[in-house]
Amino acid sequence: xxxKRIIGVIGGNAADDKNLEFAYQVGRLIAGRDAILICGGRxxxxxxxxxxxxxxxxxxVGVLPSDDIDSANDYVQIPIATGMxxxxxxxxxxTAEALIAIDGRYGTLSEIAFALDAxxxxxxxxxxxIEGVISARTPEQAVKLSMGES
Numbered sequence: 708x709x710x711k712r713i714i715g716v717i718g719g720n721a722a723d724d725k726n727l728e729f730a731y732q733v734g735r736l737i738a739g740r741d742a743i744l745i746c747g748g749r750x751x752x753x754x755x756x757x758x759x760x761x762x763x764x765x766x767x768v769g770v771l772p773s774d775d776i777d778s779a780n781d782y783v784q785i786p787i788a789t790g791m792x793x794x795x796x797x798x799x800x801x802t803a804e805a806l807i808a809i810d811g812r813y814g815t816l817s818e819i820a821f822a823l824d825a826x827x828x829x830x831x832x833x834x835x836x837i838e839g840v841i842s843a844r845t846p847e848q849a850v851k852l853s854m855g856e857s
Contacts, residue, residue, distance in 0.1 A: 711766070712742040714853050715803030717818045718752025718834070719811040726810040729832055730755035732846035733807055738765025740854060745770065745803050747795070748779045748786055752809045757782035770795050770802075797821055805853040807843075808834040828853065
């Protein structure tokens with residue numbers, strides 16, 4: 708696809724300050740690379756990443772589990788209401804070029820599994836330590852790796 712790259716950020720609705728700050732910085736860096744951030748559009752990691760991308764002048768897309776666009780966090784610029792519940796995770800995976808997983812529980816694990824099954828690159832920070840997930844120590848490293856750089 709020609710045009711902007713699309714990077715997914717996945718992670719939980721509830722997160723501690725360290726993980727939220729990491730997500731915020733990842734969002735800013737994605738925007739700084741003129742890429743689009745796609746996520747689940749809700750709170751926690753998703754909201755922090757969208758806030759960072761927005762502060763960095765980027766574009767944010769939230770693929771929502773409900774059929775209500777008003778359920779998106781305040782930093783989602785393009786809400787997509789699916790009414791599909793967690794099945795919406797597959798849409799995020801299919802759309803993103805690569806994914807950055809930050810923290811998260813079983814919903815994040817399902818997204819990681821879908822991504823790896825689809826042959827997508829998954830970068831992880833304080834997330835699931837499973838085969839195929841590339842570990843990142845910094846937001847800069849996570850974004851670089853998601854863009855195919857070392």
